[in-house]
Amino acid sequence: MLQTLIGLLVLGGIAAVLALLLEIAYAFIADYGECHVIINEEKDLAVEGGSPLLATLAEQGIFIPSGCGGKGTCSLCKLRVLEGGGPLLPTETPYLNPEEREGNVRLSCQVKVRNDLRIQIPEELFLVKEFRVSVEDIRELTPAIRGVRFAILSPEEGITFKPGQYLQLRIPKYKLSKEPEFRAYSISSSARDRHAVELVITKAPDGVVSTYVHDFLKKGDELTVTGPFGDFFLRDGDRGILLIATGSGLAPVKSILHQVEEERIERKTTLFFGAKTPNDLYYFDRLREFEKTVTGFKLMPVLSRTTEADEWEGEKGRVTDLIKKYIPDNAGVDVYICGSPVMVQSCVEVLTAKGVPEERIFFDEFE
Ligand SMILES: Cc1cc2nc3c(=O)[nH]c(=O)nc-3n(C[C@H](O)[C@H](O)[C@H](O)COP(=O)(O)OP(=O)(O)OC[C@H]3O[C@@H](n4cnc5c(N)ncnc54)[C@H](O)[C@@H]3O)c2cc1C
Numbered sequence: 001m002l003q004t005l006i007g008l009l010v011l012g013g014i015a016a017v018l019a020l021l022l023e024i025a026y027a028f029i030a031d032y033g034e035c036h037v038i039i040n041e042e043k044d045l046a047v048e049g050g051s052p053l054l055a056t057l058a059e060q061g062i063f064i065p066s067g068c069g070g071k072g073t074c075s076l077c078k079l080r081v082l083e084g085g086g087p088l089l090p091t092e093t094p095y096l097n098p099e100e101r102e103g104n105v106r107l108s109c110q111v112k113v114r115n116d117l118r119i120q121i122p123e124e125l126f127l128v129k130e131f132r133v134s135v136e137d138i139r140e141l142t143p144a145i146r147g148v149r150f151a152i153l154s155p156e157e158g159i160t161f162k163p164g165q166y167l168q169l170r171i172p173k174y175k176l177s178k179e180p181e182f183r184a185y186s187i188s189s190s191a192r193d194r195h196a197v198e199l200v201i202t203k204a205p206d207g208v209v210s211t212y213v214h215d216f217l218k219k220g221d222e223l224t225v226t227g228p229f230g231d232f233f234l235r236d237g238d239r240g241i242l243l244i245a246t247g248s249g250l251a252p253v254k255s256i257l258h259q260v261e262e263e264r265i266e267r268k269t270t271l272f273f274g275a276k277t278p279n280d281l282y283y284f285d286r287l288r289e290f291e292k293t294v295t296g297f298k299l300m301p302v303l304s305r306t307t308e309a310d311e312w313e314g315e316k317g318r319v320t321d322l323i324k325k326y327i328p329d330n331a332g333v334d335v336y337i338c339g340s341p342v343m344v345q346s347c348v349e350v351l352t353a354k355g356v357p358e359e360r361i362f363f364d365e366f367e
């Protein structure tokens with residue numbers, strides 16, 4: 001038994017060393033020269049081989065969604081590699097279901113360009129642009145959440161996005177990063193303002209990009225964002241709209257509320273906004289204002305950690321408690337949820353148990 005275990009460990013060790021040597025060889029010895037990436041059987045890009053497909057496409061002005069900056073942890077960068085992608089890597093398999101594997105779906109941040117490739121990407125990604133932005137204003141919304149307003153410097157015509165979509169914010173290298181990094185952040189402002197965007201960023205402990213935003217970013221700094229990305233946006237219809245948000249998940253939901261206000265959408269709209277304490281209910285005055293300007297809009301805050309000193313007379317508990325209490329069985333609503341994966345999952349479970357069809361529930365999840 002012990003011998004078998006030692007044998008397995010030795011074999012595993014040899015395999016790991018060989019894989020490492022192979023990567024070193026790829027990085028320093030291999031010269032892939034010019035490779036061709038054929039996109040949707042239409043575009044033929046001549047590129048320098050050797051880099052991940054995600055980065056190679058970005059250099060060519062084609063921006064694939066990414067939440068983790070190419071670390072292989074968000075799975076947003078999926079696309080079809082029809083030819084030349086090499087074998088599926090162990091870093092990709094946990095994120096691909098059998099259907100996706102069968103359909104040649106790959107994580108573009110994991111596939112390296114080592115030869116000619118044939119790939120397929122959704123047409124709308126050709127509309128994604130890179131924007132040069134400068135920090136116009138920074139607000140401490142809560143001790144852990146910063147609101148940052150960026151003026152769009154270029155291109156001159158500004159940005160067009162659907163409320164609910166997100167951007168990728170790129171920061172320069174600094175003490176927590178060896179190279180420039182980028183992460184996804186939802187736009188919280190109105191889509192009518194084409195020359196500025198506001199983001200809401202929670203500080204993650206030791207998080208590379210959020211720490212930069214909280215501890216180093218200052219007014220006047222210039223950065224790059226790409227976008228817009230994502231399919232978290234309002235669907236047409238006449239059903240009621242139930243918005244559910246916690247933490248920085250309020251960002252895309254607030255942008256959708258601006259849309260409901262500006263387009264005078266007359267659908268009964270409710271926002272369940274979950275937080276821990278009254279101090280975590282940021283943008284509260286603006287949300288209350290929507291109650292005055294949007295016919296049929298109701299804001300329902302709910303707090304999970306109040307003390308007597310808070311003198312909180314509103315709802316207590318979690319957003320799932322509000323669903324249980326106020327949403328009737330088989331309610332005719334479209335639901336838009338944004339918050340942590342655990343919160344999103346719990347809401348989906350409670351809603352589907354109440355008979356809300358899964359196809360009427362839309363969500364974006366992030367910590
Ligand atoms: C579609 C989408 C939209 C999003 N919108 C928003 C938004 O509007 N607002 C927002 O705040 N976020 C949003 N996010 C999340 C955001 O993209 C980042 O994931 C988040 O800001 C963390 O990035 P980071 O670089 O700060 O942390 P990372 O460096 O990526 O770290 C990720 C996690 O690992 C932990 N970690 C890092 N280093 C260590 C270490 N050495 N030891 C232990 N733990 C460590 C961090 O605490 C963090 O929790 C969104 C994500 C997606 C996918």
Ligand code: FES
Nearest residue numbers: 072073074075109
């Ligand atoms: S960019 Fe996040 S998994 Fe590829």
